[in-house]
Structure formats: C-alpha cells, structure tokens
Amino acid sequence: MARKSPLAEKLEEVRGRIAEAAIRAKRDPKEVTLLAVTKTVGPEQIRELLSLGVHDLGENRPQQLVQRAAQLQELLTRRSTYGEAEPAPEKTRWHMIGHLQRNKAKPLLPLISMIHSIDSLRLAEELDAQALKIDRRIPVLMQLNASEESQKSGVAVGAAVHLAEQIDSMPNLQIMGLMTMAEFTDDQSKIQNTFSRTREVFEEMKWHKIGGANLKHLSMGMSNDFELAISEGATMVRIGSLLFGGKAEADHHAEKDE
Numbered sequence: 001m002a003r004k005s006p007l008a009e010k011l012e013e014v015r016g017r018i019a020e021a022a023i024r025a026k027r028d029p030k031e032v033t034l035l036a037v038t039k040t041v042g043p044e045q046i047r048e049l050l051s052l053g054v055h056d057l058g059e060n061r062p063q064q065l066v067q068r069a070a071q072l073q074e075l076l077t078r079r080s081t082y083g084e085a086e087p088a089p090e091k092t093r094w095h096m097i098g099h100l101q102r103n104k105a106k107p108l109l110p111l112i113s114m115i116h117s118i119d120s121l122r123l124a125e126e127l128d129a130q131a132l133k134i135d136r137r138i139p140v141l142m143q144l145n146a147s148e149e150s151q152k153s154g155v156a157v158g159a160a161v162h163l164a165e166q167i168d169s170m171p172n173l174q175i176m177g178l179m180t181m182a183e184f185t186d187d188q189s190k191i192q193n194t195f196s197r198t199r200e201v202f203e204e205m206k207w208h209k210i211g212g213a214n215l216k217h218l219s220m221g222m223s224n225d226f227e228l229a230i231s232e233g234a235t236m237v238r239i240g241s242l243l244f245g246g247k248a249e250a251d252h253h254a255e256k257d258e
C-alpha cells in the first residue's frame with residue numbers, strides 16, 4: 001500500500017480529534033466542518049487537500065485569497081488538460097476569515113462562499129451594495145469580540161444583537177451566525193468563556209429570529225483550541241498550523257490602516 005503523505009496523516013489525525021471532541025460533547029461529528037486555513041500553503045498542497053475531501057478553505061487577507069484562488073484554478077485547469085482526474089474546482093469553497101477593509105471587498109465577492117468577519121455596519125453596507133451589483137446574496141457571519149480585548153476586531157457583545165438585526169435586513173447578505181477568536185492564553189477557562197459567551201449571543205440572536213432557519217453557524221476554534229470550541233458548539237473550526245506545520249500569523253488585532 002502506498003504510504004500516506006505527511007499532509008494526509010495530519011488530516012487523518014485532525015479529523016479524528018474533531019470526531020472525538022464532537023462525540024465527547026454528545027454531538028454528531030458531521031455537524032463540524034473543517035476549514036483548512038491555507039495562508040502558508042502553495043497550490044499543490046491545496047490540490048492535495050481537495051483530493052482528500054477538504055473543500056472549505058480559509059484565508060485571512062483578501063489579496064491573498066484572490067491570488068490563491070486564481071493559482072489553484074490555473075493548476076487544476078492545467079492538470080485536467082493533461083487528462084488527470086482532478087477534484088472539481090467548482091467544489092472549492094473559499095472563506096474570508098480575517099479583518100476586511102471596505103475598499104478591499106469588491107474583488108472577493110465573486111469568489112467567496114462565506115465571509116466570517118463582518119465587524120461593522122459600514123462594512124456590511126458596503127458588502128450589501130457590492131453584492132447587489134453582481135446579483136449575489138452573500139452568506140456572512142458576524143465576528144464577535146467575545147473576549148473583549150480592546151484592540152481586537154469584532155463587534156462588542158453589547159452591540160451584537162442590534163447589528164445582527166441590521167445585517168439581517170440587508171437583502172444581499174445572508175447572516176448565518178457568528179465567528180470568534182479566543183485569546184492567546186494557556187488559561188483554558190478564559191478560552192472556554194469566550195466560546196460559551198459567543199454561543200449565548202448566538203442563542204439570543206436565534207430567540208430574536210435573526211437569520212431564520214439559516215442561523216446555524218458558529219465559526220470558532222483554531223489549532224490550539226478547536227476541541228474546546230467544539231464542546232461549546234462550534235460548527236466550523238479553522239485550522240492552519242496543525243495541518244501544515246509552521247506558525248501562521250493570525251489576525252488577532254484589527255489593522256489600523258482603514
């Protein structure tokens with residue numbers, strides 16, 4: 001039998017840990033989608049991921065997402081011209097997971113399956129207007145600053161439900177839930193608090209019927225804390241360094257160049 005590649009081995013390990021965490025939480029492992037964060041990865045590795053059945057890919061910088069998507073498309077097209085069986089490019093779902101500036105949104109919209117990082121009314125309004133121009137309704141999550149670190153991107157807990165209602169009224173955006181990032185800390189109870197508070201806001205949104213039946217996603221958990229996130233109800237975990245090695249720099253802080 002052929003030896004597994006390092007990536008295939010890592011993926012098996014991560015999938016196993018996701019399933020175990022779900023079962024421990026008495027949840028169906030199928031409720032949790034693995035989103036591979038590709039910020040450090042080349043197109044060949046992304047192609048391998050697709051062939052291993054991972055179709056949800058995340059990037060935290062808009063230009064990089066556009067570039068990666070184009071590189072991947074080119075690679076897949078080139079290979080299929082040579083008659084190799086390839087994962088269908090149209091199955092790839094790109095997720096924008098990092099802080100988004102309004103003036104960088106436009107080229108993303110035709111490519112994107114979901115934006116996880118809506119953190120202001122102005123950004124939502126801009127996306128709504130741009131989405132109208134290309135006749136799409138874009139699935140979005142609102143990013144919650146549940147750990148209430150002052151420098152971090154995300155909507156304050158106290159402002160969340162109101163902003164979610166406003167987003168819900170925009171015809172070209174479909175609000176589907178919340179995204180959050182926990183603190184950089186070894187303190188498990190702090191991390192858990194961030195996730196459980198996010199779930200509470202999510203429940204409150206549900207109670208207000210925001211998003212209707214489409215309100216079903218909690219994007220939370222990264223390489224270091226995804227098991228805890230699953231125990232608190234995560235439906236999407238965003239994993240980079242654990243799959244690909246290396247230490248990708250996460251956008252823990254809002255960029256100040258807007």
Ligand SMILES: *Cc1c(COP(=O)(O)O)cnc(C)c1O
Pocket residue numbers: 037039060097098181222223224238239240241242247248249250251
């Ligand atoms: C980089 C990044 C991740 C993945 O982080 P890892 O610790 O490498 O798994 C997840 N979410 C966001 C928003 C990121 O920027």
